[in-house]
Amino acid sequence: MSESTTVVPENSNEDRNIATLVHAGGILFGFLPSLIVYLLKKQEANIWLLGQLKEALNFQITMLIGYVIATILSSLLIGLFIFPLLLIVNLVFCILAAVKTSSGEAYRYPATLRLVS
Template structure:
């Protein structure tokens, strides 16, 4: 899927941009657990949307990692696993910066599950 951005309002963002950005960074260290906790406890629609995007990406990253792990036996996975780790870091940083700017960025290569 193509990456898209969804702006919440014009001018000033309609949500807690700091918490939304932290939610993406939290996913780097806690997988889906951190964003899921944020998703459950927050009432802010903007933060919920960002948490949902972070959860969906982490789930799909896990799927891609499992496929790459299976491909290790074909020697392709040795290349794919580090690339996935790098992609995760880059995508999370982009999403956090976009969230801090008031945008809910949809991760590429991600189908919405939540």
């Protein structure tokens, strides 16, 4: 009796490039790259790419919520300290995600609201 093993196909270069660009695009363009690519590819994307698109979109939506809160709190001057913190967090995590996905690994952002599932 032989054991059956499930072989997971390796992610294609195209999938890795798309995921890398979506994660890196969040640095400059926020949620737009992940939203556009998610809407265009959600029917045809493999599970890995779809998961990365959702992950990037969820993180950028979380960042957007943070920016809105910082804007509201700017009237109390607290938000002025939150903006640079959010920019640094966005930059660092987007770079980490882009590096991981360029090598074909899945990346999961910490402390992210999972709104798109």
